[in-house]
Amino acid sequence: MGMFRIGNGAGFSGDRIDAPGPVVDTLIARGGPAAMFFEVLGERTVALAQLEKRRDPARGYEPMLERLLEPILEKCARHGIAVIGNFGAANPAGAARAIARLAEGLGLGGLRIGVVEGDDLSASIDLAGLEVHEADAQLDQGGGAMVSANAYLSAQPIVEALRAGAQIVVTGRCGDPSLALAPLIHHYGWTEDDWDRLALGSAVGHLLECGSQVTGGVYYDPGYKDIPDPANIGFPIAEVSADGRIVITKADATGGVVNLQVVKEQLLYEVHDPANYITPDVTLDFSGVSLRQDGADRVEVLGVRGKPAPEKLKVTVCFEGGWLGEGEISVAGPNCLARAKSIAEVLLERLRRRKLDVRSRVDLIGIASVHDDDGGTLWRAYTGRDPTDIRVRLAVAGDAHDEVDQAAREALALLCCGPAGSGGARWRTTQRIRTQSYLVPRASVEPRVSVKPAAAWL
Amino acid sequence: MIDDPDEIVLVPLHAVAHGRAGDKGNRLNISIIPYEAETYALLAAQLTPERVLALFAHRRAAQVVRYDLPLLHAFNFVIDDALEGGVNDSLNLDGHGKTNSFRLLGLQVEVPRRLVRAPRRRRQDHTSP
Numbered sequence: 001m002g003m004f005r006i007g008n009g010a011g012f013s014g015d016r017i018d019a020p021g022p023v024v025d026t027l028i029a030r031g032g033p034a035a036m037f038f039e040v041l042g043e044r045t046v047a048l049a050q051l052e053k054r055r056d057p058a059r060g061y062e063p064m065l066e067r068l069l070e071p072i073l074e075k076c077a078r079h080g081i082a083v084i085g086n087f088g089a090a091n092p093a094g095a096a097r098a099i100a101r102l103a104e105g106l107g108l109g110g111l112r113i114g115v116v117e118g119d120d121l122s123a124s125i126d127l128a129g130l131e132v133h134e135a136d137a138q139l140d141q142g143g144g145a146m147v148s149a150n151a152y153l154s155a156q157p158i159v160e161a162l163r164a165g166a167q168i169v170v171t172g173r174c175g176d177p178s179l180a181l182a183p184l185i186h187h188y189g190w191t192e193d194d195w196d197r198l199a200l201g202s203a204v205g206h207l208l209e210c211g212s213q214v215t216g217g218v219y220y221d222p223g224y225k226d227i228p229d230p231a232n233i234g235f236p237i238a239e240v241s242a243d244g245r246i247v248i249t250k251a252d253a254t255g256g257v258v259n260l261q262v263v264k265e266q267l268l269y270e271v272h273d274p275a276n277y278i279t280p281d282v283t284l285d286f287s288g289v290s291l292r293q294d295g296a297d298r299v300e301v302l303g304v305r306g307k308p309a310p311e312k313l314k315v316t317v318c319f320e321g322g323w324l325g326e327g328e329i330s331v332a333g334p335n336c337l338a339r340a341k342s343i344a345e346v347l348l349e350r351l352r353r354r355k356l357d358v359r360s361r362v363d364l365i366g367i368a369s370v371h372d373d374d375g376g377t378l379w380r381a382y383t384g385r386d387p388t389d390i391r392v393r394l395a396v397a398g399d400a401h402d403e404v405d406q407a408a409r410e411a412l413a414l415l416c417c418g419p420a421g422s423g424g425a426r427w428r429t430t431q432r433i434r435t436q437s438y439l440v441p442r443a444s445v446e447p448r449v450s451v452k453p454a455a456a457w458l
Numbered sequence: 459m460i461d462d463p464d465e466i467v468l469v470p471l472h473a474v475a476h477g478r479a480g481d482k483g484n485r486l487n488i489s490i491i492p493y494e495a496e497t498y499a500l501l502a503a504q505l506t507p508e509r510v511l512a513l514f515a516h517r518r519a520a521q522v523v524r525y526d527l528p529l530l531h532a533f534n535f536v537i538d539d540a541l542e543g544g545v546n547d548s549l550n551l552d553g554h555g556k557t558n559s560f561r562l563l564g565l566q567v568e569v570p571r572r573l574v575r576a577p578r579r580r581r582q583d584h585t586s587p
C-alpha cells in the first residue's frame with residue numbers, strides 16, 4: 001500500500017526554529033515520498049509585512065525564513081522532500097530571492113523555487129458592495145486606511161507549481177490546510193471535486209497547521225495532562241495511505257505526545273460548526289470523526305467527510321487601526337492589594353482630568369486580568385487575601401498617537417507620584433491593525449505561478 | 459474511612475475534563491472533552507449554553523451555541539462577542555482569548571467521585587489511609 005508522509009515545521013511566525021530538523025530527519029529515516037509544510041501567516045501578519053515592505057521593498061516576507069530553512073533545505077532537496085510554506089506574506093518574490101540566495105550558498109543553485117502570487121488584491125479591490133464575512137459582521141471597522149487585502153487561495157496553484165517541478169513553493173495568503181493538501185493532491189492525483197479525498201488532505205492540514213498544538217503544545221497541564229520534555233516538543237507528521245487512512249504521529253527522539261486527548265483538542269481548534277468547516281478547497285464535515293490510538297504517539301483519524309467547496313473566496317482586508325498604549329507598574333508585599341486598587345483608580349482619574357481621547361482598561365495582574373472585562377468587574381469584586389505581588393496594567397486605545405502615548409505614560413509617572421513601594425514601570429505605544437473579511441467570486445481572483453531555478457531568481 | 463465512589467461531589471469542570479480555546483474575530487470557541495466517556499452524558503445535562511453564557515456575561519457575550527460530538531465524547535462551545543472586539547480591538551492582554559478555556563474549566567459541575575481526576579502529584583496522598 002502506498003503511503004505519503006507530510007511533516008509540519010512551523011505553526012506560526014515566531015515558532016521554534018529548531019523544530020523542523022527532527023521532522024525532516026524522521027521523514028528521511030522512514031523513507032518513501034514525503035513533503036514538509038510551514039504555516040507562518042496569521043490573519044494580521046500579512047498587514048504587518050505590508051508595512052515592513054513600505055519601509056523596505058526588499059522585505060515584507062517571513063523574517064525567520066532563512067533560520068527556518070537553512071538547517072533542512074539541502075536535506076530536503078537531496079531526498080526529494082518538497083517544501084511548501086506561506087513564507088511570502090506581502091512579498092512572495094522577495095522570499096523566493098532570499099531562498100535563492102540561501103540555496104546558492106548551500107551549493108543548490110539548481111533548486112527549483114516556485115512562487116504563488118495573485119492573492120494580493122490591494123491594488124484592485126473595491127470594497128463597496130462586497131459581501132461581509134458573517135463572523136465579522138459585529139466588528140467595528142473604524143476609518144483607517146487600507147493596508148492589505150488578500151484572498152485565501154486554494155491548494156491548486158501550489159499543485160501547479162509542484163507539477164512544474166518545484167522543490168520548494170512559496171505562497172502568500174492561501175488556506176492554511178491547503179499547504180498540506182497540495183502535495184497530497186500532487187502525489188495521489190486527486191481530482192478537484194473528489195470532496196472526500198480533499199477533505200482527508202485538508203483535515204491533515206487542519207490538524208498539523210499549528211505545529212506542536214497536535215503534539216503537546218497548548219495542551220500540557222502539570223498533574224493532569226503531562227507530556228515528556230515540553231522544552232523539546234516534536235512537531236507533527238501525518239501518514240496518508242493511498243486508501244485514505246490517516247495517522248497523526250511526530251518526529252522521533254523528541255518530547256511531546258500524540259494521544260486521543262491532544263488530537264481531539266486540535267481537531268476542534270478554531271472550529272465553529274464541526275459539520276461545516278470551510279476551506280477554499282472543500283467544506284469539511286468532522287461530525288462523523290472518530291479517533292483510534294494506533295500505538296505510542298500514533299492516532300488514526302477516521303470518518304472525515306467532504307462537501308463541495310464554497311462558491312466564493314474569503315478575502316481579509318487589513319486597515320490601519322489606530323494605536324494601542326500600555327503602561328505597567330508593580331506593587332508587592334503587605335497591603336499590596338489596596339495599593340494596586342489605588343493605582344488603578346488614580347490612573348483612570350488622570351485620564352479623565354487630562355481629557356485624553358482614549359478607550360481605557362486597567363488590569364490587576366495577579367488578581368484578575370485576562371478573564372476580566374474592560375470595566376474590571378472581576379478585580380473590583382475581589383476581596384480575598386493579598387497575593388505576593390500584583391502588576392497593574394493600563395491599556396488605552398485611540399486614533400491619535402500622541403493622546404494614546406500620553407495616556408500610557410501615566411503609568412510611568414507613577415514611579416514618583418504613585419503609592420509606597422511601586423516599581424518596575426514600563427510603557428509602550430504600538431500601531432494597531434484592524435481586519436475585515438469579505439467574500440468575492442472565485443473568478444475575480446487570478447493566481448499566478450512561476451517556477452524557476454534558484455540562480456534565475458537572483 | 460474510604461470515600462464512597464458513587465457519592466456525587468461538586469468539583470471544577472477541570473477535574474473531569476480538558477479543553478482548548480480558539481478565536482475568529484470577536485467569536486470564541488472552546489472545546490470541552492471529558493477524560494472518561496461516562497462523564498459525557500453527565501456534562502451534556504449540566505453544560506447548558508445558558509450557564510456558559512453567564513460565565514462571559516461581564517464581557518457582554520451575546521450568544522452561546524453548543525455543538526455535541528458524541529463519537530468523540532466532546533463538546534464545542536461557540537461564544538459570540540465574548541472577546542471585547544477580538545484581537546484587533548480588544549484592550550485585553552489576551553486578545554485572542556486563548557486563556558478562556560480555563561474560565562470554562564473553572565465552572566462547578568456535579569459528578570460521582572470515581573470520575574474525578576486528582577492531580578498526579580496528589581494521587582499518592584489520596585490512596586493513603
